[in-house]
Amino acid sequence: IYRPANQEELVNLHHTSARNIVEQIFGVMKKHFGILTRPPQFSMAIQAKAPPGLAATHNFIMDHDPGDINECFDEEDLDPNPGHPQENEFGTLADGAVTQAEKDRATEMRNDIAEAMWNDYQ
Helix, strand or coil: CCCCCCHHHHHHHHHHHHHHHHHHHHHHHHHHCHHHCCCCCCCHHHHHHHHHHHHHHHHHHHHHCHHHCCCCCCHHHCCCCCCCCCCCCCCCCCCCCCCHHHHHHHHHHHHHHHHHHHHHHC
């Protein structure tokens, strides 16, 4: 079993594990909901609400009729180009570049989390 030697390795291990899980979840969601595979035509505020809403719908179906999840979708709903984002002209993520103060605050927060994780790990 791999044991991280320092807090950076521990954070990287947890980050990699979390990323793998998130990628698997989005793979399932993209398989079942074609809206996630096409260029967005909605504002960023609306786009941000789609994944949690679709996840809730998916979980509801799985709780109440798990056999139905695969019957609801056509082949055209599947991602035509898995693993490759589609280019589009919609949405923005921010109103400008990240400021140095924001970068410094994020770095400090990340370092505090890493230190806490390492202390809990030992």
